[in-house]
Amino acid sequence: MQKTNTKIGFFASTISFLMVFAASATPIPLYDIYRQEDGLTYNDLALTAVVYFVGAITALLIFGRISNHLGRKPVAFLIFALTAIATIILFDVDSATPLIIGRLLLGLACGLASSALTSYIADSASFLPHWVPSAVISNSPMTGLTIGAIVSGSLVEFGPYPRVLCYIVVLVILAICTILITVSKETIEKTPGLINSFKPKFSLPQADKRLFPIAAVTFVSTWAMGAFYQAFGPSVAVDQLGTHSTLMIGILFSSYLLPSAIGGPLTAKLTPANAQRIGMVMFTVGVMGIITSLKFSSITMFLLCSALAGASQGAALTGSIRSLLADVKINERAGILSLIYAVSYTGAAVPSFISGQLSHHMDLFHVSIFYGIIAVVACFITLIFAKNPKHVEAEVEL
Template identity: 30%
Template structure:
C-alpha cells in the first residue's frame, strides 16, 4: 500500500470523438488503465504463492527457501520505492511504466520456464523493482484522473490485486492444464495489452530536471514527529508481518490443517486477508485516525486469537474464519498508524517520513518470514513456529498502540 505526494499533473490525449464525451466519462476512462495495472502488478506478485508447496516438493526446497523467496520480493519493492519512486517525474510516466511492464513480463517468463529456484529468485527481484517503481506513479495517475474515485481506487486496488492474484493462480493451478505455466502466461498477455494501451495514450507529463538527485532516497523523521513515529513503528512492523505470514508459511499450514494437498486452499488465506483488508480500508476511511487505529487493533487481536486457536485445535474452518477479522484489523490498523504520523508532518517533510515508514513496513513484511523459515529448517514444528509468530505480532501491536496513545497525548 503506497502513498504518493508532489506528483505533476497529467492529461490524456483524446481522439476527436472523445471531445464530446462528458467530463466524468473521460475521467473514468483515464482511471481504468492505472487501476487495472495496479491490480495486475499485485496479482503477479501473489501468483507464485499457491505454487510454493509444489516447488518445494519438486525442487526439494524447505521453508527457508520459500520464505527467502518472499523476503527477496519485499526487499526489492523497498529498493524500488526508495530509489525509483520519483523517476517518473523526471523521465516521464509512460517510459517508466513501460519499463516496469517489461520487467514484470521478464519475471513471469522466468517463472514459466523455471527448472529450479534461481530463476524464481531473479524473477522476484525484477517483480519487486517493477512494483516499487510503478505503484506510486499509478496511484498519482488514479488520483489525478478523478480525485475522489481515484483516492478510493488507490486505497482499494493493491488489496484487490493481491487477493485476486492469489485466488486466480490457485484456481488455474488446481483445475486447468499447465499448472506451473498458465497463470504466468495469462498475466503476460494482460501486461502486453496494458503496454499497448499506454503507447496509445502517449506521454503528456512534463519532464523535470534533477534525475540523479531523485535516485538518492531521503529517509527523515522530523523531530516533533519522532515520538509518535517511534511509538507507531511496532504496529507498522507487526501488521505487515501478517501478509508475510500468509504469503510464506500460510499455504503450508492450511494444507496441513485440512490434511489436503489442494492448491486452492494454499491461495485462499491470502485472498481472504487482502480482500477483507481492502473492504475495511474503504468502509472506515471517514473515521479519525485514532478511531481507525482502535478498531484495527481490536479486530486484529480477535483475528490473531482465532488463528492461534485454529492451529492449536487443528480446525481449518476456525483458522479460515479468523482470517476475516485479521484482514479487517490489518487494513484498518495500517491506515490508522500511517495517518497518525503523516498528519503531524508538513507537506515537504512527508516524503522522507514515508520513506522511513516504508523501511519499517517492508522489514516487517520480510524479516519475520525469513526468521520463521530458519526456525522450521532447524527442526522446530511449523505449527509451533506459526503460533509464536502470531503471538509476537499481537504483542507488537499492543505495544505500539499503547505507546502511540501516550505519545499523542
C-alpha cells in the same frame, strides 16, 4: 474532458497497481508443487519471500522518486517490463534459483509500483472523497495478491498446462494495462535531477512527526503477517490443515488478504487514531485465532480468523496512511509513499528471514507464535500512543 482524462488515469493506475501485485502472487499456489516435485524446502520458500521484499525495498531506496523526474507513465512501463521478465523466468521452475530470481524481480516491480503507481492514483483522485485514494493505496496490494492467488490456484487445478497457464494470463493482462496507461493523462511535469534522485532519501513532509512511529508499528506488524502467508501459506494448508487443492491453497492464502479491502472503507467516519486502535485490537484477536486454528487443524476457524485479521489490517493501514497524507502536496507524495512502503516491506522481510531460520528447528504452528508475539506488542503500542493529525484533533475538539 479534463475530468474524463483524470478518471481514466485513476482507473488505469488502480488496475495496474492491482495487476502488479496479482502477478507477484501467481506462483504462490504452485509452491507445494515446487516443494513436492522439485525438492524446495521451507527455508527456500521463506527465502523467496525475503528476496521479494529486499527487491521492493531496493526499488524504494534507489528508485522511489524517479517518477517525479521521468513522469508517472514511463515508470509504469518500466514496472510492466520487470513484471513480464519475471513472469517469463517463472515459466520454467526446476529448482529454487529461478523462483528466487523471479520473485526478486517481482519485488523490484512492486517496490516501484508502491511509489510511482500509488502517486499516480493519488494524483488522479481529486474528483473522489478524500478517504478513497488512501483506501485504494493501502488495500490494493492485498487485493491484488488475492486475485493473483485465487486465479492462479484455479488455473493450476482445473486448467491445462498447470505450471505455465497462469503466467500466460499474467502476460496478457500486463499488455492490457500497458494500453490503459498509454491512453491515460500524465499527472506531473518532468523535472531535472534524475541522477540525484537515486540517492536514498525519504521524505516526511507531514509537520506532525509524532504520527509516523505509530503508523510504522501498524505497517510492520500487519505486513509481517502477510509475509507469513506468502512464505508459508501453501505449506500451512498442506501440513497443518490437510489440503493439497491448489484452489483451496489460493483461498486460504486470500482469506487474510481480500478482507483488507473491506476494512478501509469501514473507517471513513472514524478519526485516523481510532481506526488504528480499533484495527489493531481486532487484528490481534484475529491472529490469535489463526494460531489456535493451526493447533487444532481447523480450516473453518482459520478462514474466519484470517478474514477478521485481514479486515482489521485494512482498517489500521487506512487510518495510518490517512494520517500521514494529511495536507501533503502533490510533489511530496512519492517520497512519503516510498517511506511508507519501505517500512512495510522491511517489516515483512525481517520476520520472514527469522521465521525461515526458525523453520529448521520447529514446525509451522510454533513459527506462527512468533507472528502472534509481534501482533500483541504492536497492539499495545498503538493503544497507548496513537494520535490524530493536528487538524483532525482541532475538529474533534470543536
